[in-house]
Amino acid sequence: MPRYTFSVNGRTVTVNAPADLPLLWVLRDRLGVTGPKYGCGIDVCKACTSHLDGKAINPCVVPVSEAQGREVTTIEGLADGDRLHPVQEAWLEQDVAQCGYCQPGQIMAAVALLNETRNPTDAQIDAIENVCRCGTYFRIREAIKRAAAKM
């Protein structure tokens, strides 16, 4: 079985895994990194949104082989120790989460957007496809704007 070495939230990991095994299952089932959630497995709901070298990806459809030598960041790696990322802070201030299951993905998607665009327009926020079945979208929108103001 091939062997892959990459970084997860700043920690170097090495796993033996089939090349086509989706990264989500390497994270969850092999490494115990459970922040990224399963919601569909086909890059539709975006609940597992994480970052690969700082760009948003959906590890449910990214094979582990693509992570070789790269940096994976999940929701667990977003804060700097106890100091939350401004997007996480904004999420708390707007009290966004209800069931919370999609929120790691929502936050990682928002961080990726804000990394590209300092002041996203409503249209750019509309382009975030992450499903929130509790329907918290308005608070997500407000939190992104609040985070943009902080950053």
Next chain:
Amino acid sequence: MGSPTPSSARHEDGAVDRRRFLTVLVAAPTLTLALSTETTAPAYAGSSVPQPADIMDAGDALILAATPTAHLMLVLEVAENGEVRVELPRAEVGQGITTAVAMLVAEELDVPLGKVRVRLADARPELLLSQLTGGSNSVRALYDPVRKAAAAARARLVAAAGELWDVPANRLVTRGGAVVAPDGRRAAYGSLTTRAAKLPLSRLTAKPKPESEHKLVGTPTSRVDARAMVTGQLRYALDIDVPGAKPTMVRRPPTINGTVRSVKNEAAVRAMPGVIALAVIPTGVAVMGETFGQVMDAVEALDVTWNAGTVDALSDAGIRKRLHAAVLPAVVPPLTGHIEAEFDFAFVSHAPLETNCAIADVRKDRAEIWAGLKSPILARQDIAAALGLPQRRVTVHVTQSGGSFGRKLFPDAAVEAARISKAVGRPVKLMWSRSDDMRHGRARPASHHKIRATYARGKVLTYEHRVAAVETDFRHGVGEMLTAVATRLPVAGNMSFAQAVFHLSVKVPYRFGVVTELLKEVPLKMHTASWRSVWSANTRGAEEIVVDELAEKMGKDPVAFRREFLKTARQRAVLDKVAEEGNWGRDMPAGFAQGVGFHDEYKSCTACLVEIDARNPKKPRVVKAVIAADVGRPINPRGLEAQLLGGLTDAISTTLRAGLHIDRGLPLEGSYSQFHYARQKDSPTKVQIFIMPANGEPGGAGELGVPAAVGAIANAYARATGTRPRSFPINFDVDFTPFPR
């Protein structure tokens, strides 16, 4: 010491130990109280010609049915480190009940909110009917018991300090998690627990604070679990590390309730990389493996021959035909001015983002289960029955859920996981695929509605609403309880439990003369369950559309018409609030329109005003929403706003685009790219929500937001497009290629 600790008591046979719990206060280091207080039955205030739900609603029935065990409901501990721990017999599915309960406890005990830890209780059979999360009932049912439990704990801590200092208890006050004496001496609660636990019960009387003294309760408060959520630390069922529990999925039949005839390539699948075990179970073929990725491949590779399901020949057209044939006739002859309208609503998946899932560790003589469950006692009973174990050998842990919307009333995944664990002889981490969750998971049943109203000289004389719906499964046990209570209702008589819930939850809030609303259910062997607001989303939603059309026929403005016919000042106040804040009647460009809706249930009421952009009628968007709600007594206004926002999004989804097509015994939809629940681009960019000030007892609010918003959105769409929407969701093309079966 010599007393049993609560944890050891907890793990033996529930009923006996719980009684011991009540009489034996556990000694140091922790003060533990199991609440023992009277719970008052709800009072009923009727109007002149009340419908059953006016007299007593489903929430009242739940409270009443649970009354015999309400005194056992809550376990509250004050620990040596000053933490207050509450074991809550409810599910947290996103509704924020753990935050609301923590607020009530913090208020009553005078401790900072951060010192209160709320944990979801395991299944506790001795609670009988008091451990069901549903019917917008939790705050209503818990408001008194929680305050009384906390007040009892406070009284005990104060008495302990009084004894310590030899100061009369009535001269002591509590502040910031400590008892404070007139001379300024302070004793932190944690330092008093040993002494407090030893005090004899009979010496103490405790009353909750008057509501006028509430400082925290009633103020907007953020969720106590929010930080865990935004840092990825919150553990849902599948995030729990149960030693040896391996990823497991099930290959399911091509039609609902189909069963396995034979597995053609069992040996080949067993030999696939990472596959650990395979078992045929009543619901399909289970495969266990090292990772979910490998299990998915194996499940996909299975070649299975299937027996027929229970509705193989049925498609939407056939179901609709049966509903239309079943609907009862209206009886009032339309001799005066009248309006008649018929409506159809599609099946709707609950589609919580966390699919059905559970962890089960079944051994020869015992079983342990972890799952998000709104009826954990039922789960324990069902699992014990499925495994052939005595109930006391089954432990059921309730985990926080990634959404429910009614789905988690049933322990489907927990029972299935237990069966698989028994079959393969190993702990199981069971996850349903999204596609299975939509196609084989439960859904809101389709319904057909026939409404006839007559009017003359500015008055509505009669109002008849006949509902035919595919049967809603209530076998989660609310049924028995509600029936038991409802059959004693003078106005309702001996109704089936579905009839009972219908009549205890659906009512017309307007003075419409002689009102009758009747439900006829069509039993089909499909997977159904209550969906947030049960029948009200459709029944009341359709009514709000008819209200607009009646207003038009009678030459009145929709808001003015509702004002005129609503029954109470509270109801008119929320309507006035949205009309004013939402600038009702303002000019809108072509293709845009406002719409309004109202709803009253479980002692709460709400109005919703939306603005829709329907320039392209195939792609409408609600661009603005203004909502007002009166819930009698808000515990956490911020949480209430969240519930109303969720209800609005549910209404946007189910009114405009989200539904299930049934095709030859199976839903076509198997993904969020097919079942069109709203996304950010479908959501309004302006939302204002107003919670009215406290004016009574807490009402229910978890489901309140849906029906009014359904009406408002449909009415806005009708006005913007000049159409009369009759079938929901409005835009419901099969705009995708269905996955293979």
